[in-house]
Amino acid sequence: MKQNIYKVALFFFGLYFILILSLIYINQFESEMLTTHPKNRRIWELEAETIRGGIFARNGEILARTTEDHTRVYPQKEYTAHLVGYSSVRFGKTGLEDRYDGYLLGTIGTQKYINYFRRLAGKAPEGDNLLLTLDLNMQKVALDMLAGRRGAVVAINPQNGAVLALASSPSFDANRLPESWDSLTNNDNSPLLNRALQGVYPPGSVLKIMVAAAALENNPDYWNQTFENPGYLEINGRRIHDTTVRTELTMKEGLAISSNVLFGSLALELGSDSLIQGFENFYFNKTIPFDLFIKRSSVPKANKLTKNALAELGIGQGETLITPLHMALITATIANDGIMYKPYLVEQIVSPQGALIKQGNSSILGQPITAETANLVTEGMVAVVEEGYGKNARIPGVSVAGKTGSAENPLGISHAWFVGFAPADNPQIAVAVVLENQGAGGTHAAPIARELFKLALGM
């Protein structure tokens, strides 16, 4: 009988061993899913007792803070709603409130341990503060000039990738979510959508700066070449028309007057492999790392392109889709001698006691083009503003580089685009503006960019 008891005992020890392994598995390997699960009320209990960290703009303006009675307030209302997001028991978390939740709640890093002692001492736990690169003044001007129209404005410092403005319109007031939720979610204009990061648009003619850059990178001689322009480009019986009447053009002139024939022919001459490679060097079909989620910009694979589609890519039409932030980043890359900086919005994470927890460093994503190429394209973009459609971006005494666009879309009137930077020789700011269904970019989008340039240059 005693032999049998040994077996029974071993059997139970085996069962307990399984229990221990199972507990380790749940506690260590499933913990990520379990501790962040939205139905796990711990996070909200913690939320209710914690003094959540604040979010501040470049000059210390408050964008979000928690009051003594533990309500979260957003003093800038519609101006920073999309990028700051909201933190609400009922509606969840979005924006920076979501992405930096651990820091804001004080559950990451040293603050976690400080909060242990605060709770033991009966004090409310505190979260870290976020200091942003955002220029609140510029952000306000951008949203005011969007004036409730559907669209987005992104401004970046090309020399380090710091995001200065990130505006999406129409916007919403995160302080009034309970009252306005139904109308916000049923609104056809999707005010909750952050168009600057998640809106994907056909770029139209603004993409010609990138096509020009990709072409020059392959062969700098294109710059001095003269292109024939019969007024249309016919491929397999289909024509791409040109609004210009000149019969011979250089690339610089082609940029200034936005010649479809020139850039369509250029795409055909480059061939799909080189062109798509150029797109991908500029982060098409890739995820751009950022403090917030950016939707991927897309371009078809090289082997799937017909000749018609290839020519359309050359003029920014066809199946190409891009986010406003990505367009601003491409512009900033050309402004910054071909060096593409990773965009960043969080400058510093600071503890409640004021100690620096994390520094948002600028870092280089890549260099898709050489400085020589970038300078040639810049020359063309200056011509756009001085001689072409971009005259609404002109500033007396400052050399401005830009490009307009009016992107056809199958659903209605073209989207108005403007991208540019200033000053052309020592760029302080690169901007992308898109206005949905507003037609010509030079008329509607360029004036917004000009105001931002003036702010950035202290004018």
Next chain:
Amino acid sequence: MKLRARWHEFGLLILVAVVAGLGTFYIYFTSGQERQILFYSSALIGLLFFVHLVLCVWGTGTDQFILPISAMLSLLGLLGIYRVDSQMAFKQWLWVLLGLGSFVLIMILVQDYRKLEAYKFIFMLVAIFFLLITVLAGETVGGARAWLELGGFRFQPAEIVKILVIFFLASYLQEIKSALKVSHNEVFKLLMEPRAMTPIIIMAGASLGLLAIQKDLGAALIFFGIFLVMLFTSTASLAFLFIGLGVFSIGAIIAYYIFGHIRIRVLAWLAPWSRIDGSGYQITQSLFALASGGIFGSGYGLGQPQVIPAAATDLIFAVLTEELGLLGGIGIILLFLFISYRGFRVAIVSDNNFGILLATGITTLFALQSFIILSGVMKLLPLTGVTLPFVSYGGSSMLVSYILLGLLMNVGRSQRSF
């Protein structure tokens, strides 16, 4: 009266007292006014050392580890229950005191446990009586008709039936075990014999009957598991084991289709996340708690037990693991492993067959019951409403556990000191 030192027990009880002291002072200093906690705590520690002293006199030759382990488990249970509801903790404190009292009484009064062997059919009849009376006059609490009320005092007869069934099986099996001892190829012949098959059919029937009354797969599994382990211990026949498991499985499958209550629990186990707001609520909340403490836990007093359902009873382990962490959780499992080890050791060193079977039955009860509820909490098995012995809130379970522990100690009495 001769006093014999029990140094292992003494040292381990000091450890229990230190943990109790730390918990007490934390509660005292954080809650501010609760001065009576000092009284409750010192009464508990005092009683523990009093029991220890009694064992120094009457407990010569008994195991020195069993009392400190069970005391540690009860203490952790009290600390966990206090985090859920302080009033419940005070009631539980009373039950632990009564449990320790009955432990000592049993140890002194039933030193000659072999006398119990003579009453086996009385135990059987009383067990059947309790089961029947529950069916006829039981009160329904939480979906299961499992409670009896006597003069304002409510208890679960199934807990008492557990003791009676272990007594009965220990004496019955040791009596017929020579008849059941056959070689493997003769097993099927034996199955035709009513003397061999009757107990299997009766026990399977009784367990499944209990399942029907309590609508609780866990309790039925414990009863039948104890029976199978004791049967295996006395016969070493794997054939009986498999036949028994087969009969029980068929019964369980039928029960699954008959009782909606059981079906809901099984479905909640298979796919809890899609039922998170309904039947899957309890198990998912349990998993949240098990993961949220990390390795070292949130710290005692810093978890969120108020968001855990049935926190003081079924999910007490989740409450403790959240605050004491992975290490604390593993520690509790190891305490159960260790008390099982000491229990089976008692069975092995016992000098008579009745004692061996009694100790095996009692230890299997603790081991199996703790495994079933712990695996339920971790989603290894469907979550059932059985208590975690010595830890969960509940008077009947606490008393019965300590009474059985007292008997186990007596079975383990030997001339040489441990």
